[in-house]
Amino acid sequence: xxxxxxxxxxxxxxxxxxxxxxxxxxxxxxxxxxxxxxxxxxxxxxxxxxxxxxxxxxxxxxxxxxxxxxxxxxxxxxxxxxxxxxxxxxxxxxxxxxxxxxxxxxxxxxxxxxxxxxxxxxxxxxxxxxxxxxxxxxxxxxxxxxxxxxxxxxxxxxxxxxxxxxxxxxxxxxxxxxxxxxxxxxxxxxxxxxxxxxxxxxxxxxxxxxxxxxxxxxxxxxxxxxxxxxxxxxxxxxxxxxxxxxxxxxxxxxxxxxxxxxxxxxxxxxxxxxxxxxxxxxxxxxxxxxxxxxxxxxxxxxxxxxxxxxxxxxxxxxxxxxxxxxxxxxxxxxxxxxxxxxxxxxxxxxxxxxxxxxxxxxxxxxxx
DNA sequence: TCTGGGGTCCTTCCGCCA
DNA sequence: TCTGTGGCGGAAGGACCC
Numbered sequence: 001x002x003x004x005x006x007x008x009x010x011x012x013x014x015x016x017x018x019x020x021x022x023x024x025x026x027x028x029x030x031x032x033x034x035x036x037x038x039x040x041x042x043x044x045x046x047x048x049x050x051x052x053x054x055x056x057x058x059x060x061x062x063x064x065x066x067x068x069x070x071x072x073x074x075x076x077x078x079x080x081x082x083x084x085x086x087x088x089x090x091x092x093x094x095x096x097x098x099x100x101x102x103x104x105x106x107x108x109x110x111x112x113x114x115x116x117x118x119x120x121x122x123x124x125x126x127x128x129x130x131x132x133x134x135x136x137x138x139x140x141x142x143x144x145x146x147x148x149x150x151x152x153x154x155x156x157x158x159x160x161x162x163x164x165x166x167x168x169x170x171x172x173x174x175x176x177x178x179x180x181x182x183x184x185x186x187x188x189x190x191x192x193x194x195x196x197x198x199x200x201x202x203x204x205x206x207x208x209x210x211x212x213x214x215x216x217x218x219x220x221x222x223x224x225x226x227x228x229x230x231x232x233x234x235x236x237x238x239x240x241x242x243x244x245x246x247x248x249x250x251x252x253x254x255x256x257x258x259x260x261x262x263x264x265x266x267x268x269x270x271x272x273x274x275x276x277x278x279x280x281x282x283x284x285x286x287x288x289x290x291x292x293x294x295x296x297x298x299x300x301x302x303x304x305x306x307x308x309x310x311x312x313x314x315x316x317x318x319x320x321x322x323x324x325x326x327x328x329x330x331x332x333x334x335x336x337x338x339x340x341x342x343x344x345x346x347x348x349x350x351x352x353x354x355x356x357x358x359x360x361x362x363x364x365x366x367x368x
Numbered sequence: 369t370c371t372g373g374g375g376t377c378c379t380t381c382c383g384c385c386a
Numbered sequence: 387t388c389t390g391t392g393g394c395g396g397a398a399g400g401a402c403c404c
Contacts, residue, residue: 004404024372052372054404067404072369086372113375113404205402238378262376269372307396317371323397357373 001098001150001158002178004115005055008094009084011155013039020060020081025051025071029085045079047071050269050354054086058178091115094154101153105146110166110255118166119146120255136162136183143181167251168193170202189249194221201246208243211235223247260363264297264305266290267357273315276349283356290358291340295333298360302367304329305360308339312347313355321359322346329364336360 001007005023010016013031015038022044029042044065051071063078074081095114103109108120121127124142131137143160150158157179161172164186171193172182184192198220199209215234217223224247231240245251268290274283298305309323322343330336340358 026372048369050369050372054372068371070370070372073371076369116404203402207401263374265374267373309397319399321398325396355372 001115001156003055003057004094004156005086005091006057006060006084007156008091009087010057013041013084015039016041016082018059019057020063020065020078021057021084022053022060022065022071022074022078022081023055023084023086024053025049025083025085027085029083031084041082041084043079044071044075044081044083047075047083049271056081094156097153098150098156098158101149102146105142105149108255108257110257111259118169118255121162136185140181140183143183147181165249165251166253166255167202167246168249171196171200174200186249190221193249194219194224194247196220198223198247203242203246208235208239220247261301261303263359263361263363264294264301264303265309265311265357265359266293266297267311267355269313269355270353273352273354275352283353286356287340287358288337290356291333291337294358294360295331295336298331298363299366302365303360303363304331304366305364306330306362307360308336308343309359309361310340310343310347311355311357311359312353314351315354316351317354318351319355320347323361325362329362331360331366 006021009021009023025047026049029046031039031041034040049071053065053067053069053071053074055067056065060078060081063081065074065078065081071083091114099109099111099117102117102119106119106121106124108123110118112118121139121142127139127142129138131141134140139162143162147158147160150156159173159177159180160182161169161175162181162183163169163172168184172184173180175182175192197218198204198212201220204212211234212218212223215230217226223243226244228240228244231243235243268286270286276283306329307323307325309321311319311321313319324339324343326335326339336358
């Protein structure tokens with residue numbers, strides 16, 4: 001989906017269409033309806049506190065702000081951009097709608113989060129057919145039908161990449177965003193993918209990207225041309241092999257159509273850094289609240305967990321975790337709280353804390 | 369004034385046990 | 387009885403993604 005959260009917001013605030021808008025921050029900054037019926041929106045310049053942009057509209061991106069950027073920093077670059085709070089309830093509803101719309105055309109779907117899916121078109125009727133002189137006319141028509149269905153069901157646009165595998169499709173889907181349809185075969189690899197920066201490969205992040213840059217590898221084509229020995233020397237056998245495969249468009253991962261959750265968690269970043277000694281009561285109350293939410297989430301979704309974990313982030317942004325595996329799976333707040341307390345005893349609290357989280361892993365269904 | 373919240377997967381280390 | 391080996395689960399951290 002294109003700029004998903006922002007696009008959902010524009011459906012209810014159509015007067016913002018074409019303007020720079022960013023989504024993020026806390027529950028403050030709700031639009032206010034004025035006496036004359038028009039809405040008054042918060043501006044980035046009004047924002048104070050911790051938080052990042054989750055989504056920016058394309059006009060906002062043109063001003064140099066993008067998802068992941070701190071809101072205070074973004075406010076310097078685009079002070080007049082409209083700021084809207086996140087409304088996950090609503091995004092989840094639109095997520096369900098667009099996935100259902102896709103499933104009407106092509107039922108084999110892998111969920112990749114709230115705004116992204118992989119679709120297997122192999123057995124969709126007509127997808128293998130040529131149309132006139134176009135050998136891919138059939139699959140092109142199927143992809144277009146999916147786009148039309150999504151638009152009809154949600155009012156939103158999406159971008160689709162049609163290729164032989166997941167790795168190439170992910171890149172292809174971003175080549176013509178927003179509202180794009182890109183079809184690539186293995187033969188298009190050298191012309192369309194090799195000129196792109198390595199960071200466009202799903203799985204090469206900031207660290208691997210920087211390491212590749214260090215050895216003079218900037219594009220996917222340069223990566224494809226790399227000596228195996230050089231890559232193995234810098235990345236180890238396993239990751240080197242994966243890098244080479246990715247650069248050559250090789251990916252045989254099957255579609256993962258059913259996924260059970262592995263863990264569930266709740267975490268929060270404080271308005272100000274807290275001291276374990278000085279702000280003990282406040283920290284305890286926050287932990288109780290997080291544990292309560294987590295227990296409620298587990299019970300609502302019908303899961304028990306065996307491994308309780310805590311997560312702390314200190315004022316220097318260093319993160320530590322501590323785990324404890326219980327004798328019996330549980331979803332009870334009291335048991336989780338007790339285990340979290342045991343975990344906390346194993347942490348050195350000489351620095352101030354900016355984030356606290358609780359996690360449950362080793363999940364199983366509650367119905368025995 | 370830096371840097372959210374919710375996840376997955378992989379690697380490494382360590383202790384336990386056969 | 388001593389030593390080595392290897393599997394395995396748990397714990398911790400890190401990279402990455404949406």
